[in-house]
Amino acid sequence: MAVAFLATVLASVVVVPPVVAEPPQPAKGRGDKCVMPTDWMRRNHMKGLIHHRREAVHEGIRTPTFDLNGCIDCHQVKGDDGKPVKISSPKHFCRTCHDYAGVRLDCFECHASRPEQKTETTTGQLERSPHHHTGLPGHGGEGDVAALNRYLEGAGK
Amino acid sequence: MMARITFQKLDDHSSFFWGLLAIHAVVIALGLGAFLYMEHHGHIVTGMNNAIVWGTPHVFAVFLIVAASGALNVASISSVFNNLAYKPFARLSGILAISLLIGGLMVLVLDLGRPERLTVAMTTYNFKSIFAWNIYLYTGFVVIVAAYLFTMMDRSMSKSGAATKTMGWFAFVWRLALTTGTGSIFGFLVAREAYDTALMAPLFIAASFLYGLAFTVLVLLTVCRETRTNLMSEEMIEKFRGLMIIFALSVLYFTAVKHLTSLYAAEHHGVEAFILWNGGIYTASFWLGHVLIGNVLPIVILAFLAGENKVLTGRTGIAISSVLALVGGLAFMYVTIIGGQAYPLDLLPGMEVESSFLDGVVASYTPTLPEVLLGIAGVSVAMLVTGLALKVMPFLPRAAQPE
């Protein structure tokens, strides 16, 4: 009885992800290649994202390689309505693996989980530089990788 | 030479004791439920808004944190000022201080917008922030008082008394720093007319003495009922009576100096009129709650109505006064924290301002049930921790021996 109560209390506090039996099949991105080799991305994507977030938010370094919006754009998954799905859908690129691994993801409490559904610029704002659309980084990206390497080395010490 | 003091655990429990613990446990459960509710829906389910950013949880949290440092009074008087009469209660004073602080901190943490990021608060610091200093002051307080208790309770250490005295001094200085830090959370706010004064620190210290003593007395009286023995001699009651009068007078003194100083400057006439004259609930909290119930009545009762051959016994008088002081303490926190925010910021001095963001008007705030429950749960956490501590370790003296 006490155990049952405890379990109930725990269940109400801890978010239990849905059990997924099959290994995940995350959606492929556009283009032939990701910004980094798939194997590397599987293990280290979060390091790239965290490093980029620090630089982007605090120093205004807005390189494309590890820009979350780039991942979201390239790896969008279309839903039944033809629009990219949001994180509320289990088909969402990030969720496929995170559900399977049972790793809680809170990025999308704040970040948009799909590319902007925008048809025209309404306020005549500047067209955004299309950072993320190639799926491959340019020379800015090499700088990104070098910076990430320095960061990882520093973190290892 | 006093008789050797012996200590006891609470072990012979009455239904009264269990009943109290159960009540506190229920209140804590309700408080945690309120926290989950607030966490799920966001602060929209509280009365807090973009003008009153700190609400009822902060009233309780700051009240408990201030009281925590004051609860150490008795131990300090015993170790630092060598007054042996207080020594039997030094251990209780220490554990109560830790419990009150834990209760207050719990409320503060559970009210955060992102409580799950507590680890961030514990690992990422901006050392210019008085809030960041307070995180050290609070955690340090728990560690230091715990060490202080150890020096009191460890057989070999307590024998010489040197370690206890050293730790007693350390804890005494630390608790003064802690309450200075807590007062300065408000004192450092340059833009808020109701705060922005170095007097917030000594005012909070004086208040901490009063509320801490009131908590100590009430816990002692409750435990007396539980042990069915008289833990406090009449002599002790007299000492507490005198202390409480002095503490209440000093709170009144700092309150008067703060407001008189502010009143002297024409620029603050608006905010002072709001607090002292036409601020509705805040004016009522100030005069009726803080001044009358929290300080004047306890002084009147203790000085004129309680004692030998008076209307009330000393024991009843100090019990009533302690309750009044705590009620007044909550009122003081309410008018300080919420009243101070309700008065609008002076964006363009000399001009009248209005906007969609409700600039220039007194902010409205109505506490909701969840935030009140969370606040009260902090008090219950403090009391439950104290109750359980008294059960597992010998913090309490045995019955007072007539000398």
Add this chain to the structure above:
Amino acid sequence: MSMKFEFPETCSEGAACGCAESDARPVAVAPAPTDVEHATVNVDPVEVGRRWFLKASAAFTTTILAPGVTLMAFGEADSAHAKPADQPVSAKQRWGLLIDAGKCEQGCKACVTACNEENGIATPKNLATDAQWIRTLQVKNPENGSTFQMPFMCQHCSEPPCVDVCPTGASFRRADGIVLVDRHICIGCRYCMMACPYKARSFVHEPLHDQKPEVPRGKGCVESCTMCVHRVDEGGTPACVEACAKTGNAAMIFGDLHDPNSEIAKRIATYRTTRVRADLGTDPGVFYQNI
């Protein structure tokens, strides 16, 4: 184990990617400050009222005749500032705003609407709890009853009290003067809101959905005007400034306060400007004229 990794071989394809576009558009110079109307520092309320009338008429005409010219003249005057995307912002620049309350049209909320749209902020329904990054202040002089309107937002102080008090360092000032909240480390304690002399900040009281990709926002964190940092980093102008220029009022200018040749710096050097609660020593980056 080495964490080092090599970049994949083929990466030339997107070589252009990552560079902000260079702004090749013509940059028109704003009307030279010879206009008596602008040059006055007189704040006589009657004069202010008269000026509104004149300005409103002028605005109307301008809107009809030459919106494009006005846009370039006011909104984009300092937009040729894009830095390479991989370079950090530096203290060589300090972004700021100059707002001429004399040109701010009574009742106009173009800046507010544009801000909400740009940043994905819902039109506030609950005025006490909903986020408002920019608002228009209706100001009245109780001595003589004169009134004016001015847009008001985070003042991007160089001595920001919100940054001083933030326990985690989530509230910070970028090297180029823009004051931001790093929502990744904001714990939602709201001490910055207690400390801000300008009531510039909002707390997100409810879960949000459908945020803009460039403007992440979420429940439980504090936020405020970012000076449209995502646009500024790409060489753009804050949405409010742009919208104000579009109305023809052109009451707001954005630019680099440290560049003596920028329109904003030149104007600040020429006219008497005021900063809100300058007495507090916060050194705001938002300057006002005619308040």
